[in-house]
Amino acid sequence: MANLSINGIKQNTYDAIVVGSGISGGWAAKELTEKGLKTLVLERGRDVKHNVDYPTANKMPYEFKHRNQIPHETRQANPILSRAGAWKEDTDHFFVKDDEHPYIQEKPFDWIRGYQVGGRSLLWARQTQRWSQYDFEGPARDGFAVDWPIRYEDIAPWYSHVESFAGISGNQDGLAELPDGEFLPPNPFNAVEDHFKRVLDEKFEGRHLIAARFANLTKSTPTQLAQGRYQCMSRRLCKRGCPFGAYFSSNSSTLPWAEKTGNLTLRPHSVVHSVIYDDKQGKATGVRVIDNLTKEVTEYYAKIIFVNASAINTNLILLNSTSKRFPNGLGNDNGLLGKFVAFHNYNIKVRAQFDGLNEFAPFGGRPGSTYIPRFRNVFKQETNFLRGYATAFSASRNLSSNQSGMGEDLKESLLNPKLGGWSSGAQMMGETIPKESNAVTLDSQKTDAWGMPLLRINVDFDENDRKMEADATEQLSAMFAAAGFSNIKTTNKQDAPGIDIHEMGGVRMGREAKTSLLNGWNQLHACKNVLVTDGACMTSTSTQNPSLTYMAITARAAHHAVEEMRQGNI
Amino acid sequence: MNRRQAIKSTALIGGGFLFLPPLLRGQTSRLPRSSDAILGATEKRLLQSVVATIIPATDTPGAQELQVDQFVLLMVNDCHDAKDQAAFYSGLRDMDAFVAQHFGQPFLSCDATTRVEALKSMGGSPDASADIKAFIQITKRRTIQGYLQSEYVMTNVLPHEMIPQPYDGYYPASKLGGKV
Numbered sequence: 177m178a179n180l181s182i183n184g185i186k187q188n189t190y191d192a193i194v195v196g197s198g199i200s201g202g203w204a205a206k207e208l209t210e211k212g213l214k215t216l217v218l219e220r221g222r223d224v225k226h227n228v229d230y231p232t233a234n235k236m237p238y239e240f241k242h243r244n245q246i247p248h249e250t251r252q253a254n255p256i257l258s259r260a261g262a263w264k265e266d267t268d269h270f271f272v273k274d275d276e277h278p279y280i281q282e283k284p285f286d287w288i289r290g291y292q293v294g295g296r297s298l299l300w301a302r303q304t305q306r307w308s309q310y311d312f313e314g315p316a317r318d319g320f321a322v323d324w325p326i327r328y329e330d331i332a333p334w335y336s337h338v339e340s341f342a343g344i345s346g347n348q349d350g351l352a353e354l355p356d357g358e359f360l361p362p363n364p365f366n367a368v369e370d371h372f373k374r375v376l377d378e379k380f381e382g383r384h385l386i387a388a389r390f391a392n393l394t395k396s397t398p399t400q401l402a403q404g405r406y407q408c409m410s411r412r413l414c415k416r417g418c419p420f421g422a423y424f425s426s427n428s429s430t431l432p433w434a435e436k437t438g439n440l441t442l443r444p445h446s447v448v449h450s451v452i453y454d455d456k457q458g459k460a461t462g463v464r465v466i467d468n469l470t471k472e473v474t475e476y477y478a479k480i481i482f483v484n485a486s487a488i489n490t491n492l493i494l495l496n497s498t499s500k501r502f503p504n505g506l507g508n509d510n511g512l513l514g515k516f517v518a519f520h521n522y523n524i525k526v527r528a529q530f531d532g533l534n535e536f537a538p539f540g541g542r543p544g545s546t547y548i549p550r551f552r553n554v555f556k557q558e559t560n561f562l563r564g565y566a567t568a569f570s571a572s573r574n575l576s577s578n579q580s581g582m583g584e585d586l587k588e589s590l591l592n593p594k595l596g597g598w599s600s601g602a603q604m605m606g607e608t609i610p611k612e613s614n615a616v617t618l619d620s621q622k623t624d625a626w627g628m629p630l631l632r633i634n635v636d637f638d639e640n641d642r643k644m645e646a647d648a649t650e651q652l653s654a655m656f657a658a659a660g661f662s663n664i665k666t667t668n669k670q671d672a673p674g675i676d677i678h679e680m681g682g683v684r685m686g687r688e689a690k691t692s693l694l695n696g697w698n699q700l701h702a703c704k705n706v707l708v709t710d711g712a713c714m715t716s717t718s719t720q721n722p723s724l725t726y727m728a729i730t731a732r733a734a735h736h737a738v739e740e741m742r743q744g745n746i
Numbered sequence: 747m748n749r750r751q752a753i754k755s756t757a758l759i760g761g762g763f764l765f766l767p768p769l770l771r772g773q774t775s776r777l778p779r780s781s782d783a784i785l786g787a788t789e790k791r792l793l794q795s796v797v798a799t800i801i802p803a804t805d806t807p808g809a810q811e812l813q814v815d816q817f818v819l820l821m822v823n824d825c826h827d828a829k830d831q832a833a834f835y836s837g838l839r840d841m842d843a844f845v846a847q848h849f850g851q852p853f854l855s856c857d858a859t860t861r862v863e864a865l866k867s868m869g870g871s872p873d874a875s876a877d878i879k880a881f882i883q884i885t886k887r888r889t890i891q892g893y894l895q896s897e898y899v900m901t902n903v904l905p906h907e908m909i910p911q912p913y914d915g916y917y918p919a920s921k922l923g924g925k926v
Contacts, residue, residue: 236897
C-alpha cells in the first residue's frame with residue numbers, strides 16, 4: 177500500500193470523495209462542491225469531455241464504415257455486450273467489452289457497462305418518472321424485502337430539485353400513482369396515441385396513457401442555458417453524446433457545473449480497490465485506488481465518502497473493503513451485503529397494426545414517446561402476483577419502399593417510398609421482487625487485471641415474474657384489441673436479467689441495522705461517513721426507470737451528509 | 747417543404763423506443779477472408795455487373811457508379827457469418843453456369859433486360875442452388891443498403907437531414923403520398 181509522507185497525505189486529502197462519475201456520482205459531485213466541499217471524483221475509465229469527446233456526434237450515416245453495424249467477429253467476441261441494442265458503430269467507444277471486465281455468471285446475467293467519465297449517463301434511455309407513495313409503501317404493504325425508511329414526502333422536494341436542474345419534460349397528469357413534477361413542455365402525441373388514450377379512458381378504469389417524462393430539453397430555461405445546454409433538436413442520436421447538451425448527462429450538466437465551483441478534482445483511470453476503514457477512529461478515512469493504466473496504488477482521504485460506482489460495482493467495492501472490524505465487507509454486520517439484488521422485467525412486447533385515422537401521419541421528430549403508469553395492484557392487491565408493470569407505448573407510420581423488384585423498377589421504388597399504415601408497439605416494464613437468493617459475491621480465488629476479486633452474479637427471475645408476464649401479455653393484447661388494433665403479435669423475449677440495465681440493490685436502505693445496510697439518509701448503519709446513493713441502495717425496484725430517483729436520493733443524502741459533517745456528527 | 751425533405755424527415759419519426767431483434771447466441775465463428783484472394787478478375791466484374799443490374803444507372807448514377815460492389819464485399823467479409831460467406835462466394839462462382847444454362851450465354855454477355863430476368867430467375871427458380879439464392883439475396887440486400895446509404899444518394903437524391911422538422915402527430919397523410 178501507499179507509503180506517504182505527511183505532505184503526501186495532505187496532498188491526497190479532500191473533504192469528500194465520490195467513487196464514480198455516472199448519473200448519481202455526478203449529482204453527488206455537484207451538490208457537495210456547491211456546498212463548498214473540496215471533492216475528489218474517481219472514475220475508473222477515461223475522461224469524456226462534453227462535446228470534445230463525442231467523436232461520432234455529427235457523423236452522417238455513410239461515414240460509418242459498416243453503416244453502424246458492429247462487425248460479426250466483434251459481436252462473436254462480445255456475447256454479453258451483443259445483447260445491448262444500443263451498441264453500434266456510433267456508440268462502440270462508450271461500452272465495456274466483455275473481456276475487459278470479466279465476471280462469473282452463476283446464472284445468465286447480461287451486465288452492460290460504460291466505463292468512462294459520465295458512465296452510462298451518456299447512454300441511458302432518459303425516461304424520468306417519479307416514484308409514488310404506493311411504490312415506497314410497497315414492500316411493507318406486500319410483505320417483501322424490508323420497509324423503505326423513506327416515503328414519497330421525504331423525497332418529493334428532491335425530485336423537484338433535480339428535475340428543475342436536469343430539465344424534464346412532461347404533463348401535469350394528476351395521477352396519484354405517478355406524481356407530477358417540475359416539467360418542461362411535454363412531447364406531443366400523434367393521432368393514434370390520442371385514440372389509444374381515449375380508448376383507455378373510456379374502457380379501462382385506472383389505466384392512463386400519458387406523455388412519458390423525458391430528460392430531453394423540449395425547451396431550455398435559464399437554468400439549463402446557464403449550463404450551456406440548449407433545446408433538443410430531436411435528432412435522436414443521444415447516445416453519441418449531444419452537441420446541444422439537450423439531454424441530461426453527467427458530462428453535459430453536473431460535472432461541468434461542479435467544476436465551475438473550483439472545488440472539483442476529477443481523476444479518471446482510477447479503479448477503486450476498497451474503502452479504508454480505521455479501527456481506532458471507528459470510521460472510514462479514504463479509499464485505495466489502483467491506477468487503471470500504471471496499476472500503481474494510491475490512497476486518498478476524506479471525511480465523507482460517496483460510493484456511486486454503479487449498483488453492482490458498488491457491491492464489489494464494499495465487499496472488497498475488509499478490515500478487522502468488518503471482515504465480511506464494509507458495513508456488513510448482518511451478512512446481507514450483496515443480497516436482495518433485483519432488476520426490471522422487460523420481457524413482454526406487443527405489436528399491432530391499425531387501419532384507421534389514415535388521413536393523418538406523424539411527421540418530424542420528437543425525443544419521447546408515451547407511457548402507461550402501473551395499473552396492477554396499485555391501491556390494493558388484486559391479482560395472483562405481487563406488484564405490476566408500467567408500459568412504454570408508441571404508434572408510428574413509416575415510409576417504406578417495395579423491394580421485391582430488380583433493376584429500374586427497384587430503383588424507382590427505392591427513390592419513391594410510400595407511406596405505410598399505422599403500427600403500434602408496447603413493452604412492459606415490470607417490478608421484480610428482491611430476494612436473498614439473488615446475490616452478488618466475490619470469487620475467493622479469481623481476480624481481474626487489477627487484482628480485484630471477480631464477481632459472481634447469481635440473479636434470476638421467479639414465479640412472480642412469470643405470472644406477471646402472462647398478465648402483461650393478456651392485458652396489453654386486450655387493450656390493443658379494444659382500440660381496434662389488428663394483427664396483434666405478442667413476444668416474450670425471454671431475456672436473461674441484466675439487459676434491462678436497471679440492476680439494483682445489494683446495499684439496501686432500511687429502518688433497522690439488523691435487516692438493511694443503509695439508513696434513511698443513505699449512510700451505512702455501521703459506518704456513517706460512507707454513503708451509497710446509486711442503484712445499490714434500492715430496497716425495491718418499482719416499475720419506473722430508476723435514474724431520476726437515484727438523482728433525487730443522491731441530492732438529498734449529500735445535503736444531509738454536509739450538515740452532519742458541519743455538526744461534527746460524521 | 748418539398749417532397750424529398752418530407753420523405754427524409756418522416757423516415758425519422760416514430761415512436762420513442764426500440765424494438766430490438768432477438769440476438770443470436772452461439773453462432774459458428776467465421777473464417778477470415780480477403781475477397782482479393784478469393785475473387786478473380788472475372789468474378790469481380792461479374793459482381794459489379796450484378797450490382798449494376800440490381801440498381802442501374804438512369805438519369806442518376808446506379809450502384810456500380812457508387813462503388814456499391816466494394817460495399818457488398820466489405821459487408822460480406824466483415825458483418826456476415828461463415829455460413830453466409832461460404833454461400834455468397836460459392837453462389838457467385840456458380841451463377842454463371844446457371845445463367846449460361848438457362849439464358850444461353852454468360853451473364854456478362856447478356857443484354858440489360860436479360861440480366862434483370864436472370865437475377866429474378868436465380869432468386870426464385872427451383873433450379874437455382876441454395877448458394878446461388880443466398881448470393882442473390884445477400885447481394886441485393888447489401889446493394890440496396892449501400893446505395894441508399896451512399897454519400898451521393900444521401901446528399902443529392904434523398905437528402906439526409908440530421909435535424910428533422912418539429913413533430914406533428916396529425917400531419918396530412920396526403921402530403922406524404924399516403925392513402926386517405
